[in-house]
Amino acid sequence: MSHVVEHWLDEKDKEALQHIEDVTSKADEIQRQILTEILSTNANVEYLQQHGLHGSTDASTFKKLIPLISYEQLTPYLALIAHDDDSPILCSNPITHFFTSSGTSGGETKLIPMYEEEFVRRLSFFNYMMPRMKQLFPNINWQKGKGMNFHFAKPEFKTKAGIIVRSIFTSLHKRSSNLKSKPIGNNTSPDDIILCTDSFQSLYCQLLCGLYQNDVVFRLGALFASTLIHVFKFLENHWVVLANDILTGSINPKITNLSVRESVMKIVVKPNPEVADLIEHECSKGSWEGIIKRLWPNTKYINAIVTGSMSQYIPLLNFYTNNLPIVSDHYGSSECFLGLNLDPLCDPYEISYTLIPTMAYFEFLPIDRTNPNGEVTQQLVDLVDVKLGQEYELVITTFAGLYRYRMGDIIRVTGFTKKAPNFSFVCRKNVVLSLNNEKTDEAGLHKAVEEGGHVLKPFGATIVDYTSYADSSTIPGHYVLYFELIFDEHNKAQISNSIPSSVYEDCCFAIEETLNSLYRLARSHEKCIDPLEIKIVKAGTFEKLMQLAINRGASITRYKTPRCLNSKQIHIIQLLESNLVSNYFSQKSPKLDANRALTFLP
Ligand code: AMP
Numbered sequence: 001m002s003h004v005v006e007h008w009l010d011e012k013d014k015e016a017l018q019h020i021e022d023v024t025s026k027a028d029e030i031q032r033q034i035l036t037e038i039l040s041t042n043a044n045v046e047y048l049q050q051h052g053l054h055g056s057t058d059a060s061t062f063k064k065l066i067p068l069i070s071y072e073q074l075t076p077y078l079a080l081i082a083h084d085d086d087s088p089i090l091c092s093n094p095i096t097h098f099f100t101s102s103g104t105s106g107g108e109t110k111l112i113p114m115y116e117e118e119f120v121r122r123l124s125f126f127n128y129m130m131p132r133m134k135q136l137f138p139n140i141n142w143q144k145g146k147g148m149n150f151h152f153a154k155p156e157f158k159t160k161a162g163i164i165v166r167s168i169f170t171s172l173h174k175r176s177s178n179l180k181s182k183p184i185g186n187n188t189s190p191d192d193i194i195l196c197t198d199s200f201q202s203l204y205c206q207l208l209c210g211l212y213q214n215d216v217v218f219r220l221g222a223l224f225a226s227t228l229i230h231v232f233k234f235l236e237n238h239w240v241v242l243a244n245d246i247l248t249g250s251i252n253p254k255i256t257n258l259s260v261r262e263s264v265m266k267i268v269v270k271p272n273p274e275v276a277d278l279i280e281h282e283c284s285k286g287s288w289e290g291i292i293k294r295l296w297p298n299t300k301y302i303n304a305i306v307t308g309s310m311s312q313y314i315p316l317l318n319f320y321t322n323n324l325p326i327v328s329d330h331y332g333s334s335e336c337f338l339g340l341n342l343d344p345l346c347d348p349y350e351i352s353y354t355l356i357p358t359m360a361y362f363e364f365l366p367i368d369r370t371n372p373n374g375e376v377t378q379q380l381v382d383l384v385d386v387k388l389g390q391e392y393e394l395v396i397t398t399f400a401g402l403y404r405y406r407m408g409d410i411i412r413v414t415g416f417t418k419k420a421p422n423f424s425f426v427c428r429k430n431v432v433l434s435l436n437n438e439k440t441d442e443a444g445l446h447k448a449v450e451e452g453g454h455v456l457k458p459f460g461a462t463i464v465d466y467t468s469y470a471d472s473s474t475i476p477g478h479y480v481l482y483f484e485l486i487f488d489e490h491n492k493a494q495i496s497n498s499i500p501s502s503v504y505e506d507c508c509f510a511i512e513e514t515l516n517s518l519y520r521l522a523r524s525h526e527k528c529i530d531p532l533e534i535k536i537v538k539a540g541t542f543e544k545l546m547q548l549a550i551n552r553g554a555s556i557t558r559y560k561t562p563r564c565l566n567s568k569q570i571h572i573i574q575l576l577e578s579n580l581v582s583n584y585f586s587q588k589s590p591k592l593d594a595n596r597a598l599t600f601l602p
Contacts, residue, residue, distance in 0.1 A: 006135055006138070008134070008138045009131065009134055009135065012127070012131075013130070013131035013134055013135075014131075016127050016128050016130075016131040017131050017132070017135065019128065020128055020132075020340070020342070020354075020356070021418070023356060023357050023358050023420070024354060024356075024357070024417045024418040024419060024420040025418040025419060026357075026419070027357040027383055027384050027418070027419040027420040028382070028383070028384040028419060030357040030358055031357050031361060031362065031382065031383050031384070032059065034357070034358065034360065034361050035057070035059055035062065035361040035397065036057045037399075038361060038397055038398070038399050039053070039055075039056070039057040039062060040055075040057050041091075041092060041093075041399060042088075042090075042091050042092050042399070042401070043055040043057075043092075044088055044092055045088045045089060045090055045091055045092055045401070046077075046087065046088065046089045046090075047077060047089060047090050047401070047403065048066070048403065051065050051066050051067070052065050053065050053066065063363075063380070063404075066403050066404050067404065068365070068380075068395060068404045068406060069403070069404060069405055069406065070405075070406045070408070071110050071405075074090075074402075074405070077089050077090055077401075078090075078098075078111055078113065081095050081113060081159075081161070081163070082098065082111070082159035082160065082161060082163060083159070083160045083161060084160055084161045085161075086161065089401075090113055090400075090401025090402075091113065091115065091399065091400055091401035093115040093116075093117065093118070093400075094115060095113045095114065095115055095163055095400075095401075096114065096115050096116050096119075096163065096164070097113075097114040097115070097119070097163065097164050097165070097166065097171060098111040098112060098113060098114065098159065098163055098164070098165045098166075099111070099112040099114055099166070099167065099168045099171070099334035100112075100154070100165060100166065100167050100334065101333060101334035101335065102334075102437050102438060102439060102518055109516075109517055109518060110334070111165060112334040112335050112400075112402075113400050113401045113402075114400050115400060118398075118399045118400045119171065119175075121399070122336075122337055122359075123172070123175075125330070125332070125337040125340075125356065125359065128340055128356070129329050129330060129340065130142075130185055132329075132340070132342060132344060133301075133327065133329070133344060136344065136345060137218075137300055137301075140218050140300060141218075142185075144216060145186070145216055145217070145218040145298075146185075146186040146187060146188045146213060146216045146217055146218070147185050147186065147187055147188070147217070147218070147219045147220070147221055147303070148187070148188045148189075148206075148210035148213075148217045148219070148220045148221070148296070149187050149188075149189075149220075149221045149222065149303070150203070150206055150221070150222040150227055150228065150231050151169050151173060151194045151222070151223065152169075152194065152199055152202055152203070152227075152526065153166075153167070153169070153170040153173065153194060153195045153196065153197050153202070154166065154167045154170060154197065154521065155197045156170060167334070168334050169223065170195065173191045173194050173195055174191075174195065176191060188206075188209045188210040188213050188216075188217060188267075189205065189206045189209045189210065190209075190263040190266070190267070192259050192260060192262075192263040193205045193206055193209065193260055193263050193264065194206065196257050196259075196260045198257060199525055199526045199527065200254070200527075201254070201255050201256070201257050201260055202260070203230075203231065203234055204234075204238065204242070204252065204254070204255060205251075205255060205260055205263075205264050206231075207231065207234065207235060207238070207242060208242055208245055208246070208251070208264060208268060209264060209267045209268070210296070211242055211246060211275060211279060211295065212246055212267055212268050212272060212275060213267065214275055214278070214295055214296050214297075215297075215298060216298070217296045217298060217299055218298050218299060218300050219299060219300060219301050219302070219303050219327075220292060220296060220299055220302055220303070220321075221302060221303030221304055221327075222303075222304050223304065223305060223437075224304060224305050224310050224436070224437050225304040225305060225306045225310045225313035225314070225317055225326075226310060226313055226435060226436045226437065226472075226477075226528065227304070227436070227528070228302070228304050228313075228317065229313050229316055229317070229320075229472075229475055229476075230436075230475070230476060230526075230528040232288070232291070232292075232320050232475075233475040233476065235283075235291070236283075236288060239279055239283040240283075242279065243276045243279040243280050243283070244276070245268065246268065246271070246272050246275050246276040246279065247271055247272075247273055247276035248271055249268060249269070249270045249271035249272070250268075251264055251265070251268065278295065279295065282294045282295055283295075288319075288320060289319055289320070289322065290319075290320070290321065290322035291320055292320050292321040292322070292324065293321060293322050293324065299321075299324060300324070300325070301324055301325040301326070301327050301345075302317060302321055302324050302325070302326045302327065303327050303329065304317070304326065304327075304328065305328045305330075305331075306326055306328045306348045306351070307328055307331070307351050307424070307425040308425045308426075308427060308428065309427075309428075309431070309434040309435075309437075309470075310328075310437075311348070311349065312470075312472050312566075312567065313472065314326065314348050314349070316472075316475075325345050326348045327341070327344040327345065328341055328344075328348065328351050329341050329344050330353065331353040331423075331425060333407065333409075335396060335398065335402060335405065335407060336359055336360045336396050336398050336402075337356070337359050338353065338355055338356070338359060338360075338394070339353030339354055339355045339356060339422075339423065340353060340354055340356060341353050341354075342354050342417055342422075350424075351424065351425075352414040352415065352422040352423060352424050353422065353423055353424075353425070354417045354420050354421070354422045354423075355383060355420055355421060355422075355423065356420070357383060357420055360396045360397060360398045360399075361396070361397040361398075362382075362383045362394065362395070362396060363380045363381070363382060363383075363395040363396075363397075363404065364380060364381050364382075364383070364386050364392035364393070364394065364395065365380050365392055365393040365394075365395055365406070366379075366380075366381070366390055366391070366392055367391045367392060367393050367410055368391075380395060383420065383421065384419050384420075384421075386413045386421045387413060388413050388414075388415065388416075389412065389413060390412070390413055391410055391411070391412045391426055392410070392411060392412075392413070393406055393407065393408070393409065393410055393429065394406075394407040394409050394411055395407065408428060408429045408430070409425065409427075409428055409429070410426040410427050410428070410429055411423035411424065411425055411426055412424050412426050430442060430443075432445055432468065432563055432564035433445065433468055433470045433479055433564055434470060435470050435472060435476070435477040435478075435479070435522070435528075435529050436518075436522040436526070436528050436529055437518075438516060438518035438519045438521075438522050438529075439516070439518070440479075440515060440516060440519060442563050442564075444515065444516055445468060445515075445563060445564070446563070447514055448510075448511040448512075448514035448515050449463065449466055449481065449511060451510045451511060451513070451514040452481075452507040452508070452510050452511040452514075452534070453507075454510065455503065455506050455507040455510045456485070456499070456503065456504075456507055459499045459503055460487050460488035460499075461485045461486070461487055461488075461499060462485065462486050462487075462488075463483050463484070463485060464484045464485065464486050464542070465483075465484045465542040465561055466481055466482060466483050466484070466561075466563075467481075467482050467542075467545075467561060467562055467563060467564065467565055467572075467576070468480065468481045468482070468563060468564050468565070469482075469564070469565045469566075469573065470564075470566075471533075472567075473567075474530065476527070476528045476529050476530045477529060477530065478529060478530035478531060478532060478533060479515075479529070479532045479533070480532075480533045480534075480535060481511065481532070481533070481534045481535070482534075482535050482537055482541075482576045483534055483535070483536050483537070484536075484537050484538075484539065484540075484541050484542050485536060485539075486539070501584055504534060504536075504582075504584035505584050505585065505586060505587045507534060507584075508531065508532045508533065508534055508584055508585060508586035508587075509586045509587065509588050509590070511532055511534075511586075512531075512532050512586050512590040513590045513591065515590070517592070519590075520590040520591065520592055521592060523589065523590055524589040524590055524591070524592055525592055531585045531586040531587070532585070532586045533583055533584065533585050533586075534583065534584050535576070535577075535580055535582075535583045536580070536581045536582050536583070536584075537576055537579040537580055537581060538579040538580075538581055541575070541576060541579040542561060544575060544579070545561065545572060545575060545576070546561070548571065548572065548575060
């Protein structure tokens, strides 16, 4: 970080930057303190007592007695908390919230325990993001300028014990609506609009407010890049009505939520023919290249996570924005905020995050992905003992009751900031398909394909082999499944297309109904994933696929059909496409079941 005196930063910004310097310099000391604090605060909790810790705060005793766990092992404890038990089970403070995480367990959303004070402590993480950007963009008027950040609330519900279940960003916006200084900075949309759970009304109004105030927008963002792409597509489809609202100073009658209408009217106070003309002029050109810069001319950068599966959207972001800098500023989760990108203007393909040692107690499980089981090679290590270039699964211990909890994220050490390591995000363990931060793992995909197979079976068709692909070349993207079928003896004479199309379409739908709840939410509620497609390939295609892999050096004994392909495996996709017989799309929207996460608890 720069040591030049930056007169345009205020005292709070300077303090925040200094804080980052301090905590990264003393990473080892801080990690020890954090563990001691977590264990002493929670000394009386049932979970730690059961494992024999009995108030000890010593790191080596903790590591000896407390097992490494995944979410599944926590579910009996979470069920007790969710149902009615208010005794200190996982943490001594009463749990006030469950955050819904996009990581899934058995296909369902995970519930992450949280309490009020810890949430407030976590919010401090946001104070560290903006000062770094202020340091890099001295010419932005940070007081008057606004971000156009697209955030969406998901429906929330309560457990039997009355604990609120909602996403962390919904909590953040609920809280920030009462705050003068917003944790995410000035935004073009009031919180009421963001908190509306009707995704059409919310997105429409967020765009309307952002367009109306186009001259003050200096950054445009969303949590994940996939959301921004969805927003840009929405703009392509709705600009005529949006421009008309701005021309007339009124709101589209499709916006029926009264508090949302009221909030919008506080921004869209009168007709603005100048902006309406600009929209008309730019959007009617038919080319969407660089549209962001043309409609929001003062935008200096784009703010969205583009690491992990989100990197597939970098070229599209560049297209829409004419290569504005993309800032992927943090790495976080419902379990814990984790890292900051301290070099936010770096190449988006080279992003690293510095783990902030005050956020949790971190341990690292070395992973060897070249080993066919992707298995662990050695013992866990502490934050300051990680090795450059090595990949690890992140393991966290938090104030809110997660002890030695495997996050399921694989990260690689890329360097160090003082004593704190920097990591690149490698992948989510076991996730094979992801378009909108939903996480479909191999087991979930397999279960869904089996359900699809049950639809085909009565028609004499069996799925012999399959693979999949998250196709993001269209907006919204969609899942594509390639199936090779065989037909029963009595149906042998038939060819696959003698089965009515409606059967294949029902098969697509059965697969969608079985996929995880976040897939279904993105598909049916947020409408940012298009209908699933199955592509039937000729008999023998998967044999050719194996041959192709062997010709390229794969071992025949260890060959496994790849259950998921990425856009780099173009040679495999070409082979599948050249053997295509027919394709079908799902014709119905899969059902949502917002609170299934709870029924999943034992
Ligand atoms: P959630 O619990 O729904 O907030 O999702 C958290 C997960 O999203 C993390 O565990 C990661 O798998 C993923 N994620 C969050 N931030 C990033 C990032 N900067 N880069 C890549 N993946 C991320």
